[in-house]
Each structure stands twice: as C-alpha cells, then as structure tokens.
Amino acid sequence: GAGVSQSPSNKVTEKGKDVELRCDPISGHTALYWYRQRLGQGLEFLIYFQGNSAPDKSGLPSDRFSAERTGESVSTLTIQRTQQEDSAVYLCASSQDSLNSPLHFGNGTRLTVT
Amino acid sequence: AQSVAQPEDQVNVAEGNPLTVKCTYSVSGNPYLFWYVQYPNRGLQFLLKYITGDNLVKGSYGFEAEFNKSQTSFHLKKPSALVSDSALYFCAVRRGTGKLIFGQGTTLQVKP
DSSP, X not given: OOSOEEEOSEEEEOTTOOEEEEEEOOTTOOEEEEEEEOTTOOEEEEEXXXXXXXEEOTTOOSTTEEEEEOTTSOEEEEEOSOOGGGXXXXXXXXXXXSSSSOXXXXXXXXXXXX | OXXXXXXXXXXXXXXXXXXXXXXXXXXXXXXXXEEEEEOTTSOEEEEEEEOSSOSEEEOGGGOEEEXXXXXXXXXXXXXXXXXXXXXXXXXXXXXXXXXXXXXXXXXXXXEO
C-alpha cells in the first residue's frame, strides 16, 4: 500500500478485556514505532522495532502491554486487561531506517475503554 | 536522556504575517531534529529535518527551521502564514538510532 495502515480505526472495549491493534508498515521499511497520544497531549513513545527485534521497549507502560513484529512486516500491539487510562489514540509509524529517515505515520487506532 | 520542549501551547498569528513555533532540545551528542504537523482527524505528516550541514533547513509547504547549536533550539518558521497552516505542530529529537522523542505540541492558529 501507499502508506502505513492501522486497524481497526476505532475500538471500544470493556474494562478488563484484551485488545489487539494492528499495523501494516510501508513495504521495505525496516523500522517500526508505536506511540500513544492521549487527548490533547503529545506523543508518548511505546516501543520500536528494527526488523523483528525490539531494541527499545522502554516506553511500554506496564506488563499488560506487549508488541511483536513479523519479519519486516506487520506489527501487533496487545493490551491485556484494559483499563480506562488506556483510552487513547495508538499511532504506528515506519521508516526506511532508524537513523535519519523521517517517520511515516498511520492514522491511528482510537481506543476507548468503558 | 533526550527531551524536547515546546514552550508555547498555542501561537496565534494573522494571515500574511511571519510565524515562529519554538522548540528547544536536550540530547548528548549530535541531535537529529524533525518537525511534524498534525491536521484535525489526520495522521502526523513530516515537514522537515536537520541531520547535518546548513543550519537553515527548508521543508514542505514553505516552512523552514533554523538549527542553533549554542541555544539548543530548532524553531520552525514561515515568512507568510496561511489560514490553512492552522494545525498542531510537533518538534522531535533523536540521538543516533532508535526512538524519536516528541515535544508536547504547539497549536498554531492563523486568523484571516
């Protein structure tokens, strides 16, 4: 595809349920990033992948959050036992490399935990 | 640790006037600096970057930014603002490879 694709675009879930958010990066992009954007706030770094390894997962807020990536392709962010404070827009981005190439962002998944 | 500060939550400017959106950074070593824009209900779009070389960087939509190492700043500028420039602007910094750290964002409001 032409850009980074995220699905679903919107997700409403009940507190305590698990959710999976998907990201399809731009073909050929080796680096992939997950960010969280709470309403009216900046971007909070969660994790980044180089290929299918995650050199930096320092931003994951708790052990309820995990992410994986298959090769240099699809990534899934999983949130277990969701809490209301998890409500946010989750943004995925990819780039050709993790040095000086700009990030290309998807439109995000808006997660609402009720 | 890397950090970015955008000291203004909002900048208001009249159409046709020059605009500046401020950004300062803190990083050890040489920084890689970026500006992104977020329009309502849309994803972030890349505007410009500074990696090395000339301190004045030109980017998309007529925007430019000036890297000032002594002041650790990377302010975004445009000589003549348009109403359509109204959006949320983010500055970001990276040292070497890896994560890009974003500022809190500055809302630019351009009034006709």
